[in-house]
Amino acid sequence: MSKAKLGSHLERHGNRIRVVKMIPPSLWEHFGKKKLKESLPAGTTPRQADSLKWAVLHRLQCQFDEARGGREKEGLTGEAVQLREELRRATPHEVADGNGNVVEVVNPVEDYIVTRAEAIEASQGEAAARAFADVAFGRATPLNAYLESWFSRRRLGKGYRDDIERALERLGEWCRANHTPETVEAITGNVAHSYVEGRFIGRGIHRRTANKDVSCLSSYWRYLGLVPKVAKANPWQGQQVSAGEAREQGGSTGEKRPFTDEEVVVLLRKIGPRERQFSLIAALSGMRQNEIARLCVQD
Secondary structure (H helix, E strand, O other): OOOOOOOOOEEEEOOEEEEEEEOOHHHHHHHOOOEEEEEOOOOOOHHHHHHHHHHHHHHHHHHHHHHHOOOHHHHHHHHHHHHHHHHHHOOOEEEEOOOOOEEEEEOHHHHHHHHHHHHHHHHHOHHHHHHHHHHHOOOOOEOOOOHHHHHHHOOOOHHHHHHHHHHHHHHHHHHHHOOOOOEOOOOOHHHHHHHHHHHHHOOOOOHHHHHHHHHHHHHHHHHHOOOOOOOOOOOOOOOOOOHHHHHHOOOOOOOOOOOOHHHHHHHHHHOOHHHHHHHHHHHHHOOOHHHHHOOOOOO
16 A cells, blocks of 8 residues: 655655755755754654644754854745745645534644744844745745746756846846835836836936846746746736837937946946956957857967
8 A cells, every 4th residue: 555645845764754844055064964854753644744844844944044143034035935835735624623513724834934924023023024924925926036946947048047137136126216015016017117217218228238138027027927826917028128219218329438447347346257257358358259259278
C-alpha cells in the first residue's frame, strides 16, 4: 500500500515525518547548509503534520531573523509571497464537536500568517507587519515579488535581466516620488501612462530609452498575468512613445554636444557592470561595440 502524499515543507525520514525549510542563499554561509530540518513526534500522520508544521516553520524562520541581526526586512517579501502561494493551495480543516457537528473551519496557513505578522510587529513595528500580511493574504503584490520566479522559468540573458531590474527600480522611484503604492495592483493603465509622460516624455528622454523600459515592464507584466490572482491586465500595452510624441512634448531636437564630466560620472554609476566595461574600453580605445565583443584574453 502506497504511503499518503505529504504536503509542502514535509519529508519522510525513516518512520518519522520532518519539517524542512530552505535557507535563504544569503544565510548559507552562516548556517553552513542549505536547509533546516526538525522532526515531528513519532506517529504523526500526514494530515496532522500539515497542521503541526506551521509552528515549526515559525521557529525556523525566527532563526533566520536572528541570523540577519537586525536585517529582518531583507527576506520578508519573499517569505510573504511564498505564504501567499501556500494559502492558495491550502485545504481548510473542519473541526467537529463530540456530536460530529462542524463547529469551526481552520486554515493552518492563515493562522501561521497571523502569528508571523504578530512577531514582525513586535520586532519591526505595525507598518512592516501590515505590509507583510497584505502580501501574504493576497491584498497587495510588491513590484518585484515574482521577478526571481520569472527569471528561473525563462532563460534570459544577464543583460536583459539587468535591464528589467533597472526598469522596475525606476518605476519604484517614480512611485515613491508620486505617492503611489509600489505594488502591481496600483499600476493601472492610467498610472502607466502618467509614468511614461512624467519619467520620459516630459523630461525629453529619447523615445528609444523610454520604449526599452516599457518593453521590459510589459514582458514582466505578461508573466504576472499567468500567476493566479495577480495581474488581470497588462497596463503597459500601447504605452510606447512615438517619434511624434517625443517632438511635440519637447524632446531634444537640438545639435548634439559632448557629455560633461559630471554627466559621464552619473552615467557610469547608473549603468550595469557589463555596459560600464564596454563604455570605458570604447572611450579609452575608440573601438566599436562589435570590436570590443570580439576581444580575447590574449589581446
